[in-house]
Amino acid sequence: MSLESRSARQWLISLPSLSWLAVFFVIPAILVIITAFRPADLQGGVGPGWTLATLREVQDPAYLPILWRTLWLSGATTVVCLALALPVAFQMARAGQRMRQVLLLLVVIPFLSNFLIRIFAWKSLLHPEGPLTKLLIGLHLIPENAVLLNHVGTVLLVLVYTQLPFAILPLYAAAEKFDFGLLDAARDLGAGPWRAFSKVFVPGVRRGIVSAAVMVFVCCLGQYVIPQLVGGTSDEMLGNKIAQRVFSDRNLPHASALAGGLMLAVLVPMLVIVLWQQIGRKEAE
């Protein structure tokens, strides 16, 4: 096959998905950033001309505690998810073929179940009349009038619940490729189980850890449904503010400024990681 026809074929095959993503992913992302510099109109659209007023508005110090809460909740969720997912991935990778399939299915089913339903499940579980509250009161573990819902801890709990499969799956993919003979070697040389796990297994799956951490952290940064449904009014995250600006205030430029900031905060580290992995791959070759 000649070089030209190969290149023509490459373009032909790549063009459908490339153009779809260009029109419905790249251009919209750029539009969000542009909209931040446009004035708002009363119908929820954008007015004519350009302005820097929105950028000054989003520097409101009232956003600082929300930004801080978004960051620490995302960070805490990432740490808890990794701490739980590492032993699970370890166990799954060591299990036999059949057990592995079953465990994988058990992790995937909650992940594929409807997102809202999973939050609803926690809402009814933690409801003042719900089974968990009654059980804990019955065991005298919490006071009679304790409220489990509408608390920042509840937000963290449900965040961990919804993000856990996102941590387990990439870690399992990495653990599956890990050579468990190394672990036995470490044990033979006298390392205890914990030392072998932390000094041999954990470094061995570090790429999986990086992708799991990025997945969970980034997904958390944009959350707004969980704080809205199980959190109190003082537990809002950045996503809640974006949604409120769009749907309550109908102020698209203001929402775009917030979303644009979040987008840069997500995409810049992502690009760094992609480049870092490409360099790593080149060195490996």
Added chain:
Amino acid sequence: MKRSWLPAVITCGVILFLFAPLGVLVVNSFNASRFGGEWEGFTWNWYEKLWSAGEVWESLWITLKIAVSASLAAMVLGTLAAYALHRFRSWLQNVHHMLITLPLVMPDILMGMSLLALFVLTGVETGLLTIWIAHVTFCLSFVTMVVLGRLQDFDFTLMDAARDLGATQAKAVKKVLVPLLLPGVLAGGLLAFTLSIDDYVITFFVSGPGTTTLPLRVASMMKTSRSLPMINALSTLLIASTFLVAVCSSRLQRRL
């Protein structure tokens, strides 16, 4: 050598943690008690109420229409994308790969927000079409990843063999590549289908009047306490169908 039992215990704990809330939903869907704090006897009542809630079935119909058409489109686009990514090594494919990967890590709210900005600025009325576009966009990357995984196991010398034996390129694609890739494409399509049915956040941003999909309907039902037990019944049915789809999909991926 004695293996530590700690990972096994944590794994059991995590699986219990993942399923306990779902289990409570399922049990409560048969519970005569409205709030589900205590067991007050078995009932089909909530299922009967759900059966006669016409608006829920209307939403299900809208959801299915979108999910089927969006996953079909994503299957076509994603399979082509995966083929290109696998066959060619060039700067174009590096860009292509980056564009396919980024939507996977883009928070839903940002995807919804940016598509909304696109539709508002270009004056496109939000509705069925805009939801379909949004769903194809986020499903595309997932389908590509699943098919790409399958292509990496595909032995391309089979294609050369078919050509050597006199098949045209088109015929080799049709008779060799497509049948061997089909399980991967179907698995990707199933994943797209479940993601589309499940999506709430992105759909919420780009939906219009008269396009209340099932997740949007569930969200509005959650606001009225009268319909809460009905959500338990609906959830049970949805979890059961997710279970079926997941089992089918894992069978599909195991074959070959």
